Structures are given as C-alpha cells and as structure tokens.
Amino acid sequence: MYAPRDVRVEDRPAPEIINPTDAVIRLAATCVCGSDLWDYRGINPVTQPTPMGHEYAGVVLEVGAEVTLVKPGQFVIGSFFASDGTCPNCRAGYPSSCVHREFVGGCQAEAVRVPLADGTLVATPAPPDPRHIPSLLALSDVMSTGWWAAIAAEVTPRSAVAVVGDGAVGLCGVIAARELGAGRIIVMSRHQPRQKLALEFGATDIVTDRGDDGAAAVREMTEGVGADAVLECVGTPESMQQALHSARPGGNVGFVGVPHGVQVNGAELFYSHAGLRGGPAPARRFLPDLIDRVLDGRIDPGKVFDLTLPLEEAAEAYRAMDQRRAVKVLLQP
C-alpha cells in the first residue's frame, strides 16, 4: 500500500530465513482483513509503501536451524502475531502478548517469512483437501478473533448472545457462539446477504436497529435486561456503546474490533456491572482445536469469503471490501 486507496502488486525479493527460528512458507491462500481498511481509508497513516496482509496458510518451504517442530512440506496455519510458546504470557494463554512477539506482515504475497516458527505455526495432520483451505485460512485471524470474542464474553451453553458487527469477525463470532452452545444468538445487521449468512451460521435473531435503539431491541428479547454475552466486533465509539448497553448487569462484553476513538466511561461501566475483556485474539491458543473443527466439518468459516480474486487483483479486493460489495476477499497467489 503506497497511500490510502493506492494498492499495487509488485515483485519483491523472495523472503529468506533471517533468524534460525524462522520458517518461510508458500501461501496457499491469503486475504484482505477488515482492519486493512483502516489503512486503506486513511484512518491509520500510511507514510511509506508497506507490504500488507497478516493472514496466511500454506506449505513450509524452508526452516531455520533451530526449528524442530515444523518441517518443510507441512501445511501450516499461524497467527498474525508470532509467539515463542514458552514465555509466561504464552503459558498463560496469551500468545498475542508474547514477550517476544513479532507481527507477521506482508502476507498478501506468494511467500512469507514467519518468525518463531515452532511457537507460531500449527501443522494439519495431512495435506488438506483444497475445499478446506478457505476455512483454514480464516483461522489465521477472523475465526480465531470471533472465537476470542465469545471466550472473552464468557459465552456458555444457554447464554443469550448479542453480536455487534456483521463483518467477517462478527459472522465468525456467531459460529463461535453456536459451537459454545449459546441458546440465543442475536446479530445486529442491516445487510441482507450478511443476515442470511449469520442465520446459516446459527444466529437465531436479527436486529436492524443501531445504537441505543439496537440495545433496547436486545433488552426486549432478553426479559428486559440485556444479553449475557456481547461480542463487539467493530471498534468504533458507537459500536462499543451499543455493545455495553446491550449487556445485562453481570454480563460480559468481549471486544475484538480494533478500537478507533473508543472511550469508556468509568462511572457508567461501574454501574453497569458489565465485564469487559478484549484485545488481539490469542489465536495460537485456539488453532489446534479450530483446525480439528474445520477438518471434521463442524465449522465452515471460509464461507465469509464471498469473493475470490487472483493476488494480482489485490487493488480490486480492497475496493470491493471498502465499498461493501464483498464481506471478505480471498486472494489466490
């Protein structure tokens, strides 16, 4: 990305092993993230040409001398934050706060270098059927992030869940809530194709009102008090407010939309009795379980990709998502 709305596909040097803990993988598929749009729209500054993309799945080409768990030829998925898997934060289940974490960027490419390969990458038991690749790719970020929203909001069997945001992460949050046994899953969405996918993924109700009207609609559906668990999957002041106002006293909000301008009112939070937990998904924690769920056919988060383009057409992928013509675009290297 050279500047907002200026995405180009160019030849760059092939990634190489730099540290003995690195791996280089050839991407089977990659994609554009909703969070890439913050840069595309000029909300995050882009000051120099920047390789984009942080979602990846593919085959290991080469590993560094100290890599022992990952082998060339394996099909692997990893998180957008590389992690060592051994530090106190990793051991506590927060690999995305690993003390040695490194962001894995430049994944909208044919190949990428992944640092800390042993702690970061998870291999599938065998080369996957090509039909599973979109869903395996989704685990790299959106599905893990939706899962984290549901875990952070403490979704349990029988929970009434409200999902704020009908983008790919919100839709994956619906999958997570269903897998965790939620009794009711209310999705806030105004977009018919996204509503349809949400219902397919397990949503039980759709709310089209926004803001406090949306929160009031959730309360009406939940004995007047609000949802047990709310998944905030957008990151704007409005969506956070809507999420907090949709939770019942004692309920929890899991917030995974990267906040832009969000302020939380301490007194309001205090009196709401709501719990608030979020942050970048500890995706690596969830990968082994989510890989099993994809390969068993229990979840199919790859359905969030409603447009597939060759990598060369990355600029069009950004345009399609910016203009909401596509929920999420898969790029085929």
Ligand SMILES: [Zn+2]
């Ligand atoms: Zn660590």
